[in-house]
Each structure stands twice: as C-alpha cells, then as structure tokens.
Amino acid sequence: MSTTNLSIVTPDGTVYEGEADLVSVRSTTGELGILPGHIPLVAPLETSPVRVKTNSGTDLVAVSGGFVEVRPDTVTILAESAERPEEIDKDRAQTAKERAEERLNRAKQEEIDIKRAQLALKRANTRLEVAKQK
Amino acid sequence: MASLRDIKNRINSVKKTKQITKAMQMVSASKLNRAQRHSQAYEPYTRKIKEVVASIAASKTDATHPMLEERPVQKTAYIMIFSDQGLAGGYNASLFRSFMQTVEERHSSKEEYGVIVIGRIGRDLLKRKDITIFDEVTGLSDQPSFEDIKNITRLAVDMYKDQAIDELNIWYNHFVNPIQQDVTEKKILPLTDFAEEDQSNQSYEYEPSEEAVLEQLLPQYAESLIYGALLDAKASEFGARMTAMSSATDNATGIIDEQTIVYNRARQAAVTQEITEIVGGAAALE
Numbered sequence: 001m002s003t004t005n006l007s008i009v010t011p012d013g014t015v016y017e018g019e020a021d022l023v024s025v026r027s028t029t030g031e032l033g034i035l036p037g038h039i040p041l042v043a044p045l046e047t048s049p050v051r052v053k054t055n056s057g058t059d060l061v062a063v064s065g066g067f068v069e070v071r072p073d074t075v076t077i078l079a080e081s082a083e084r085p086e087e088i089d090k091d092r093a094q095t096a097k098e099r100a101e102e103r104l105n106r107a108k109q110e111e112i113d114i115k116r117a118q119l120a121l122k123r124a125n126t127r128l129e130v131a132k133q134k
Numbered sequence: 135m136a137s138l139r140d141i142k143n144r145i146n147s148v149k150k151t152k153q154i155t156k157a158m159q160m161v162s163a164s165k166l167n168r169a170q171r172h173s174q175a176y177e178p179y180t181r182k183i184k185e186v187v188a189s190i191a192a193s194k195t196d197a198t199h200p201m202l203e204e205r206p207v208q209k210t211a212y213i214m215i216f217s218d219q220g221l222a223g224g225y226n227a228s229l230f231r232s233f234m235q236t237v238e239e240r241h242s243s244k245e246e247y248g249v250i251v252i253g254r255i256g257r258d259l260l261k262r263k264d265i266t267i268f269d270e271v272t273g274l275s276d277q278p279s280f281e282d283i284k285n286i287t288r289l290a291v292d293m294y295k296d297q298a299i300d301e302l303n304i305w306y307n308h309f310v311n312p313i314q315q316d317v318t319e320k321k322i323l324p325l326t327d328f329a330e331e332d333q334s335n336q337s338y339e340y341e342p343s344e345e346a347v348l349e350q351l352l353p354q355y356a357e358s359l360i361y362g363a364l365l366d367a368k369a370s371e372f373g374a375r376m377t378a379m380s381s382a383t384d385n386a387t388g389i390i391d392e393q394t395i396v397y398n399r400a401r402q403a404a405v406t407q408e409i410t411e412i413v414g415g416a417a418a419l420e
Contacts, residue, residue: 009182011280011361013175029342042186043341044350067350069186069338078183078354080280 004036015082022053041070062130088131097124152386159379166372199348210247211299215306215367216256223378307370315370
C-alpha cells in the first residue's frame with residue numbers, strides 16, 4: 001500500500017515525521033481525510049487533534065493554529081504548536097481548561113477577551129483529548 | 135608615583151571586574167549556544183512556510199489580500215530589535231546609528247515613519263530622539279516564544295490593513311559569527327518578493343477559498359519572518375556580548391599584569407631604600 005510522507009512542523013522544530021496511510025485533520029470547513037495521491041491542497045486548520053494512521057497503529061497529535069499543505073506524496077502541517085500525547089502535561093491542560101471556562105463564565109460581567117478565552121479552551125480540550133491516548 | 139597600597143587596591147578591583155566579565159562571557163557563550171540551537175530548530179518551519187507561500191504566489195492567482203497590496207508609501211513603520219541589557223559592545227549602538235543615517239536620507243520629516251521597538255535600550259535611544267514609537271516590547275526572555283511577538287505582529291498587520299502604514303521593514307543584527315554581526319534591513323510588508331522560485335509549480339486547491347487561505351497564511355508568514363529575525367537577533371546579541379566580555383577579560387588581564395610589575399618595582403624600590411637607610415644609619419654610627 002502506498003503511503004504519504006507526513007511532517008508536522010512548528011517554530012520549535014519538527015514534531016512529527018513519518019510515513020502515513022491516512023492523515024485525518026479538521027479544517028475550518030470540516031473533517032478532511034487525506035490519502036496518498038491527494039490533489040494539491042491548502043487549507044487552514046482548526047485547533048484540533050490530527051489523526052495519523054500508520055501501519056503500526058494510529059497516532060494522535062494536538063495541533064493548534066496553522067494550515068495543511070497537501071501534495072500527492074507529501075503532507076505538511078505548519079502549526080504554531082503541536083504536541084505528541086507523551087509531551088502533553090495533563091494537569092496543566094486541565095487547569096488551563098478550568099481557567100478558560102471560568103473566564104468565559106465571567107466574560108459577561110467583565111472586560112475579558114472572549115475570543116482569546118475560547119481559543120485557550122479549545123487548545124486545552126484538544127490537548128486533553130490527545131493525552132487520553134497515552 | 136602611586137603608593138604601594140594604591141596599586142594593590144587597583145589590582146584587586148581589576149581582578150574583581152575580571153571575575154565578573156569572565157562569568158558574563160561564559161554565560162553568554164552558553165546562551166549563544168542555546169539561541170543557535172533554537173534557530174536551527176526553527177529553520178524547517180520557515181523554509182516550509184516560505185515554500186508554500188512562494189508556490190501560491192507562483193500559481194499567479196487573481197486573489198487579492200490587503201497584505202499583498204502595494205501602494206504609494208506615505209508612512210513607513212520599522213520594527214527594530216535591540217537588547218534589554220547593555221554590555222554587548224556595539225550591538226545596540228551600531229544598529230541605532232545606521233538606522234538614523236538611513237531614515238535621515240529616506241525621510242524628510244519625522245511624520246513619515248514610526249518604530250515598533252523591541253528591547254529597553256533601543257526604546258530609550260529612540261525616545262531621546264523623539265521618534266514616534268507605535269509599540270514597545272521589553273523584557274523578552276532569552277529564548278523568546280512565538281507567543282511573545284504575536285501582539286506586535288498583529289499590531290503591524292492591522293496597521294497595514296487599516297492603511298495607517300504603507301510599508302513595514304525590520305531592522306536587526308544578523309548573526310554571522312560570534313565576532314561579526316551585520317546590521318540588516320528586511321522588508322516585511324507588502325509581501326511582494328518571494329525570493330525562491332517554486333520548482334514544483336503546483337497549482338493548489340483551496341479549501342474553503344483562496345481568500346480564506348491567504349487570510350490565515352499571510353499573517354502567519356509575516357509572523358514567521360519577524361520571529362526568524364528575532365531569533366537571529368538574539369543569537370547576535372549573545373555573540374556580541376560574548377565577544378565584548380572576552381575582550382574586557384583580556385584587557386583586565388593586561389592591566390593586572392602591568393600593575394603587578396609596577397607593584398613589584400615599587401616594592402623593590404621601597405626595600406632598597408630601607409636598606410640604604412639602614413646602611414647609611416649604621417655607617418653614621420661608626
């Protein structure tokens with residue numbers, strides 16, 4: 001079976017590099033399943049887990065802010081941050097989630113950047129989801 | 135001639151200074167090491183993003199985006215990367231000097247440009263010259279994160295979109311090696327020249343639309359340019375500081391050697407004089 005070469009790159013370095021049978025990402029318009037030989041495509045991504053199917057199993061990577069570039073034989077995800085399950089600090093993500101939720105609750109009364117809190121919540125949720133796979 | 139005690143004090147004080155400069159040199163060396171590793175880790179990201187942007191630009195689409203739009207320049211913004219701390223040799227001064235020279239040639243009045251400044255020293259220098267400061271960032275960590283500069287990038291991009299500025303350039307010290315740093319100016323906005331030609335010549339599908347992709351991609355590209363410059367500048371800063379401190383240490387060693395000779399000579403003179411006096415005194419008794 002043919003595979004596609006996936007690399008997930010962030011400003012802090014390459015987080016994931018390998019051959020994948022299927023890469024499943026969530027773009028701003030919806031889920032995208034990318035198989036080898038996909039037509040060239042560029043799409044912005046949601047802050048969400050990226051699922052990578054390889055011959056040895058499924059890997060999850062938490063990705064936030066970025067986009068995916070697809071070529072027939074390569075898939076590149078350029079993100080502001082990306083983490084493998086083993087790199088995620090569960091407790092920190094949990095506190096971040098609680099903090100974001102609390103800020104959203106208070107947002108009505110006080111001057112709080114709602115958008116920022118929402119993004120923070122999304123990041124925390126993504127991390128927790130990915131961390132479960134550990 | 136200085137007394138023995140004065141020379142001794144001088145030597146001791148220089149010794150202490152030398153300890154400090156030596157320590158700072160070693161700290162800078164290790165920081166430089168880390169900054170360079172950081173830059174290296176960042177390299178693939180910037181290369182990839184450049185590749186994608188270049189291939190989109192090369193596919194000659196008719197999509198427009200405010201960041202691609204070139205217009206007559208009325209107001210220019212400069213991002214300048216200085217350091218927060220001194221003791222880095224000519225790091226800040228040479229950047230500031232060439233900047234002042236350039237703007238004086240390029241602009242006829244101070245209305246025509248403004249600066250987004252990173253680093254306390256630069257801010258103080260610019261303030262003294264009454265230059266418009268749009269925004270300032272101080273107290274950046276030695277290994278700055280992408281988050282740290284997001285605000286200024288957003289500010290710059292927004293200003294450009296609102297047509298408050300028509301051009302954005304970045305000034306920083308480019309790291310060549312620990313001894314040499316070159317003052318560099320790079321154009322960030324409008325995004326026009328994508329240096330490398332894309333060899334693959336792909337034509338992409340855009341999901342959901344070309345505009346939406348550019349909307350996300352271009353600010354991220356601008357961010358990556360600024361962040362890259364910042365990492366480069368940080369490496370330069372540590373390189374400059376390391377070199378400055380190592381020459382300070384060398385100077386201190388030189389002074390100590392010199393003063394030690396003076397000290398010994400003075401001590402010898404004092405001993406000789408005492409002996410002469412004793413001998414003279416004894417001779418007088420006979």
